[in-house]
Amino acid sequence: MRPHLMHRCLRLASVCLVLTVTACQAEAPDPVSAPVAMDPAPATAPAATPPAAAPVVSPAGRYEATSPAPGTLTLSDAGDGQWHVALRGGAVPDGASTAADCELEARGPLAEGRITADVVPFEGTLMSLTETDLAREPATVSIVLNGDVATVTTDYAQCALGADLAGTYTRVATP
Numbered sequence: 001m002r003p004h005l006m007h008r009c010l011r012l013a014s015v016c017l018v019l020t021v022t023a024c025q026a027e028a029p030d031p032v033s034a035p036v037a038m039d040p041a042p043a044t045a046p047a048a049t050p051p052a053a054a055p056v057v058s059p060a061g062r063y064e065a066t067s068p069a070p071g072t073l074t075l076s077d078a079g080d081g082q083w084h085v086a087l088r089g090g091a092v093p094d095g096a097s098t099a100a101d102c103e104l105e106a107r108g109p110l111a112e113g114r115i116t117a118d119v120v121p122f123e124g125t126l127m128s129l130t131e132t133d134l135a136r137e138p139a140t141v142s143i144v145l146n147g148d149v150a151t152v153t154t155d156y157a158q159c160a161l162g163a164d165l166a167g168t169y170t171r172v173a174t175p
Contacts, residue, residue: 059083059110059145063169068092073150073169075143081109085117085141087152088126091162101126102159106141115143119156129158141165 063073071089078084085106103124108117119139121131139156148171156165 057147058174059115059150061171061174063148063150063171065089065167065169068167069164071165071167071169073143073152075115075150076175078107082107083110083115083117085115085143087141087154087165088124089163089165089167091160091164100160100163102163102165103127104129104139104141104154104156104158104165106139108141110145113145115141115145117141117143119154127158133158 058077059075060077061075063075065071065073069090069092071087074084074086076084076086085108086103087106088101088103090101103122103126104119105122105124106117106119108115117140119129119134119141121129121134137157139154139158141152141154141156144151150169150171151167152169153166159165
């Protein structure tokens, strides 16, 4: 049951209980004029009000990773329940042997704190990916959201050897 409906049901039940107790007390005979043996009713605690639901926080924004390699993750609402994912990153610095930076774009739904997105064709600043590339080697990205932290895993294999987009990204900007 949704929290606001539960709150209304509990409130209605509390009002009914108060009205019933008030009606019973009004019908009870005056103890001075007509003594009646009465069982003491057990005391009831007032109904607890459920805590308010936490506000839903949008994951939209720019996230950055610094370790093991630098990277940027951008999440934006693409509409229709879909999220646009843009990842750009590199490799652990290793002098002249450092792998080239890499990027990808993906799209997928947000459910239970996780975005599971399919990599989509794109024309980026570092590279591009076509439908033909994805037909040969489809890829996905999984992003687990926890507050301002996004943990990224991917099976994307278009990056240079040594470049890795997976990792922990921390939100640094919101739209």
